[in-house]
Amino acid sequence: MSRRRWLVVVALAATVAPAAARRDAAVAGEAAKAVRLLGEARLDEARPIVAELVRRAPDVPEVRWLESQVAFLDGDYPRAVERLTGLGDAELGGEVGAARRLATRTRDLTAGFVHRDSPAGHFQISYAPGRDEVLVDLAGDALDRAWAQLGDDLGWRPTTKVRVEILGAPADLAQVSPLTEAEIETTGTIALSKYEKLMLVSPRATLTGYPWLDALVHEYVHYVVAHVSHDTVPVWLHEGLARFQQVRWRSAPSATLTAIEQQLLAAALKNRRLIDFDAMHPSMAKLPSAEAAALAYAEVFTLVAWLHGKVGYAGLREALALQQNGKSARRALAEVVGTSWAKLDKEYKAYLRTLDLSAGRAAGVRNAKHARIRWSRGGAASDNLGVDEIASAKARKFARLGGMLRARGLPAAAAIEYGKALAANGTTDPTIAGKLARVWIELGEYAKAAALAEPLAAVDDTDAVPAVTLGLARAGLRDAAGAVAAFEQAVRVSPFDPAVRCGLADGYAQLGDPRAARERAACQRVQP
């Protein structure tokens, strides 16, 4: 619920309470307070107030709505629906209807879900029984690590288990969130931190996967920031912090932009098309395209990375504390840096121009407009996915033929066509190179495959294809450690690829890693 809607309910709670309840002035006051606390992500503080209200005036619509809200935020969806039974949709300015729709949809969608705790017990992961089971261990492991690391970085750790829901499709996320399916697909907003839980669309809804573990941790950062700041941080800073911190579960803080982000930022700087921070409100998902969203992330990421370089985590924590105490984000950041926002903004813009963004133009980097999530539409499997990214029409033609031949079990012929495609394109196209490398694997030419895939995997860790190919090539070359490194990169994007899970199982087994058993089970589970 947006802050504005919370305020509407606060006002209603204060003024529209029925006569009997109004007589107990404290009821209205306490209801308003509970509403405010819920709006500030302070569920723990709101809970006892709502419990007391329920004891005193259980039938007052505002109280029932509050009780429903608390049940919903606690994940007790049937109770959330039940508490609204008998209330009209139009009551409380329509909030009852909205709450009922959301709670009902969520209840119905998650009815068959099962759940498991993360290894350290900080997260409870719910998912539909089936193939999504192979995500749970990986997700739990990453989140537990993020829990520890973010606790140090941002100075707050949740005291109760954080709920995580893995959803089957973008349509499901649209059902249980304010986002529409079109917004999710257009901007690639595939995960969300809202309603005291993290929601994530399973990578199985996509054709080539997406960096789902980083996305999950990204949402957890939002969760932490919202609680630390009492949800006062604006979207641009929220997203900047989340983007900066999303890799902390697996690496040290880094200001390095991905090649695609560099490409986007360089183009935006050149064309003076930077996205204004305020344009990012109310959500990145509302931006017009995936490219715009990626650029916005690149901008806010560089801002937070730059600030981190200046004031460190202590400064970032202080900025959050200042916002919790009512300061605006701009003011808080300026105070922490010890300057005015205007100067800070100017310095930041100047800093942007000093960045080395040349990696975005390097050979083998995908065009940013193609670095999008590819959604499964229920069609027939195809080897030509991504061929549309190839710039040269002639190269595209040969690459399509290569895919058609590979699909028909003619890898040698496919290699010839991909070779023609590479020659026609002039430069190394990552799509063609990736597909050719895969064919070399099938022909047993592991060295050739590794040579093609290695630079691609290094330049773009969000594309699973070169990483998988590299893993297979290294495995073929008896380099178990190298293969595991490549497969670990791939599993962060494409966890349902049998080649990845089985490759990891083999690699871990050869290295004596105890995770081999987990991956072996996953390998069997993801087989088509």
Add this chain to the structure above:
Amino acid sequence: MSSSDVISQQLAAVRARVRRQFAACALVSLAAVLGTVAIGLPALAHALAPGRATSLALIAGGGVIALLAVVAAVVVGALIPARWYADDRAVARWIGARAKPLASDLLSTVELRAQADTPGAPSPILVEALTDATARRLVALDPVTLVARWPLRRAVAGAGLVVVAGLAVSVTGTFASGWHQLLHAPTRPFGGAQPSAVPLVGDVTITLTPPAYARRATTTLPSSSGDFRALLGTKVEIVTTALEPATAAALVLEAAPGQPGEVVPMVATARGLVAELTVTGPARYRFQLETARRARRIELVSHAIEVEPDATPTVELYAPADELDVTNMKRIELAYVAEDDFGLTAIDLQWEIGGKLDHKRIAALPDAPGRAQGKLVWDLAEMTLPPGALVTYYLEAVDNATVDGPHRGRSRALRLRVFSPRERHEQYLARQGALAEKVVTHLGHRLIARDGEVARDELHRELDELTVETGTLAAAFADDPLADPGLRTMIAALRDRLAKLVGAEERLLDKPDPAGRGRPRATSARLAPVDKQIVAELEDDALLLADWLEREQMEGMLDITDEIDAHQQRLKELLAEFARTGDPKLKAEIARQLHAIDQRLRDLARFRAGINEDVLDQFVHADAVADHQVGSCMDEVGRLVEAGDAAGAQAALARCMERTSTASASLEDALHQLRGDRMGDAEKKLDELMDELADVAQDQRDIAAEADAIFERYADRADELSHDLGKDARRRLGGLVDKLKDRLATVPDSGLTPFAREELEIVDKRLADLGRMLDDGDVAEALGMAKQAADSLETVAGELDAAMADDPSSPFAAATADAVDAVERAHPLAQKLVDELSALTPSPDQILGKDDKRRLDALRRRQAANRDRAKGLADKAKAADGLPGQAADAIGARVGDATGPMSAAEKRMGGRDPSGARDAARSAADALDKARREAQRAARQAQSGGPGATGDEPVRIPGADQYVAPEAFRQELLEGMKKQAPAGYDEALRRYYEDLIR
């Protein structure tokens, strides 16, 4: 132990064995003899079929043999061996006979031992020595070897043979029946009653009461011979008189010859001896009397009971054709004529799809008529019919027989084939897909072909086959109305190119050896140039075929979306009707449409599953993949309809339709992008035409908007003028209206026909309206009312004239004549009213302001220019070549259609008629918008929406409405009616003929 004891012991052992063997042999032989008797006796009985005495003799003989066998067994098996081998010497001889070297010594030893204490006995020492030596030799002999086993084995073999024979006899049943024959005395015929060659009873009267379902009257057969024929279940009463004194009488019923009869006692009544029975099958019966001395006599001659058959009903099925190709949502008109001799209770429709039988009752006939006929519409939507399914169907008529169950008669079986042009087109597309597969595979083979590794002959043969297959596909598409002309051209051109290459390669290949050893291998150097050409051609062809397939697949999805839209439109109408009337009968049709939509949504998912993910990823947006959403939305409509919430269902359907529409638009966009990406030239040409059409349509909308604005100002001005004129008109025409009303009041009601009365009421209403219009100052509207009133008066006069002409002598004729006079007197006043109001109404030219006149002139010139542009566009489209689908024809035709209203608008504008100009300009704008939509659909060869695509009209039986029974049948009927009916059947025959006539 002494040697003497050893010998005694050995002799005892041998003795025991010898005796046991005798006993065993005797027992086995005894068993064999007894077995032979036990088997032989029944076999003899079976073969000879002896009388009772012979049976007893046989049993006695068998018994004697068995007894003798027992005695023999005792003697031979026990007594004789006991006596013969009681003495050691006999045993010693037995042993000696089997161990000859020992024979003498053993016998001597035994005898010497017996003489040991007698005078003259040999020296004990010598005897002892002989005894020792004999004992040692005897011990060495195994008693078992001394007693041969063959006698016992022979006896057992004999017994075994007897057992086998016994089993064989048992299996054939001879054993049981033979013994039964031997042991049981045969029953006497007629239960021991004495047969009588002369009748025992006379004056037999039989009364038959048929079962209720036959609806026949009870029939009495007086002075009967005793034979009769009746339906199963008929109750029979037989009354007769005994011809000699009797203490009791009975009927003996024999269901089958040789079987014991059932005795039905006869009761002595005042009418005579009475027996009652029910006919359960064909039988014969005899009368039996019992005299005072308890002697029973029975008639030797029996009487027959014959069963009158209840025929299986017949049913004739009429359908539009014996074999019918239908779509899976069609409704088919069926008709039937069924007949039965006693009555029909039901007609069932049965059908079989893939070996699975199903049925539905199409007529329940509680009155059980003898003949039934009817028509029905069979809705195939009730079934799930996969494309290509073959449905065999027929009717079953069920009669009302209750005694041996209802009989079922079956009509001839007819067949339906679920088929649609779209499905045939899909089949061709599947063939195209298979061809594309082969092209790619062949390309792969060519790409990796190395001389010496691959037989060039094989590659050449593959290419040749590809050419042939392309040719057959080209022929198939030539007859496929749904195939895009571009696709036909492409396939034909592909075949020609491949054929040329086949020829070129053929010329370069080495000639086959005349000895038939095949071709020598061609070298790659010689073939390289043509190989390169072939590879390049195959590369292009593989992509070309794939592009067309992808396009056709997406067009297929759009066709299904169109069908869903059409069904939703129909559903919308039905729901509106349901909301208005609440008629529960509509629910079936609503369910039919819901079912159809559900099927189409499944088709949509099926179609999409066949499209490559890369195509969907590149071109299809999430909005277009709406089948899941629309499906759940339609489920909600279904639930609401089921709950009777028509308004809720309408609202839910509106949401579903919105989603369908979004999906359709999104898919259309996807198709446009795909065509643009894969077939750039054709799409570019289409885009140019469509852009031009869009411009013309936009201009026309602008013209229509301008015409609207002019009309609005004109209408405002006319209102003002009318208001002023209205006051004047009210004053001037008020009297005239009142006068007219008075005249109408004089029309005598009794002289009016019902229609004339209704029409006169309309006149009254129009006059009242006219008054109100004048009060409002709306002269133009008042003029319209006056014209309607005048027209209605003319109609009334005409109607009354006609009534008088029809029946001049009618009692109402005079009053009608008065009414005609009164109406004719009123008519001139009405006409005057029209004239006056016409004179008062200003012309458009008077109303239009100067500026608007100028604007209208300018608009006319714009309209003329736009019409010329539209004409030019239509001509350009007609001349265009290579546009997707039928887009060129559609643009040409539809834009051409729009030029008509455009010319009309121009004419109206020139005639300063703002109202007409507005209507014509708007109509032209609508026609151009329609042209755009049609062109878009035609570009994708839209395969639905044509006449009857989702039409509800059933497939009718040709001429069924005008059905008349054939001449021969009618003649036969007349002849039959003339014939004298058998006694007692008059009523039944009359009903039968009545049924036939009906």
